[in-house]
Amino acid sequence: MNIVEPIRSKETLLRFKEELKSRSHRDYVIAEVGFQTGLRISDILPLKVSDILDHTHIVIREEKTNKHKRFPINNRLKMVVEEYVRETGLGMDDYLFPSRKSTGKNPYVTREQVFRSLNAVAKAVGIKDKIGTHTLRKTFGYHHYNHFKNVAVLQDIFNHSAPSITLKYIGINDDIIDKMMAGFEV
Numbered sequence: 001m002n003i004v005e006p007i008r009s010k011e012t013l014l015r016f017k018e019e020l021k022s023r024s025h026r027d028y029v030i031a032e033v034g035f036q037t038g039l040r041i042s043d044i045l046p047l048k049v050s051d052i053l054d055h056t057h058i059v060i061r062e063e064k065t066n067k068h069k070r071f072p073i074n075n076r077l078k079m080v081v082e083e084y085v086r087e088t089g090l091g092m093d094d095y096l097f098p099s100r101k102s103t104g105k106n107p108y109v110t111r112e113q114v115f116r117s118l119n120a121v122a123k124a125v126g127i128k129d130k131i132g133t134h135t136l137r138k139t140f141g142y143h144h145y146n147h148f149k150n151v152a153v154l155q156d157i158f159n160h161s162a163p164s165i166t167l168k169y170i171g172i173n174d175d176i177i178d179k180m181m182a183g184f185e186v
Helices: 010-023 025-037 075-088 111-124 134-148 151-158 163-169 172-182
Strands: 057-061 068-072
Touching: 010 025, 010 111, 010 134, 025 075, 025 111, 025 134, 134 151, 134 163, 151 163, 163 172
Parallel strands: none
Antiparallel strands: 057 068
């Protein structure tokens, strides 16, 4: 498995979102769910409209951990999803991200499709770091940590066993090492 990076720069993140929305409204909304909640892509894709609309939290059983979790729906995410549902005409029982080639086996978009879309947009906006579907979750964590400086809460959100794992996961340790080594000479 390749290690992917968060999108650290807020300006780059804004350009990334704008470019993604111009290419695919669906993929933009998928990204916003990840950026705003920190959910894994395996928990985002099977969401139904009824899991988000008219709720204050997304309540799921995580695919990877099988743990029951709830994630707040902030105002930005609520607005983005409401606009998307209105434009697409999706009903409450529909998958939020239906596959255009819907089959009984896979009624919603695949992780591979999202991966390709995210990488094409990253290339278009000049992102050189490795980008993948996990970039959404890592970007959430990176900016959450930089805003609140509370690794304990982030550790709980991510179900990590130690703060050091969380800091490494979101790239904070790399940033600290880079900053310290930049001016260091022997």
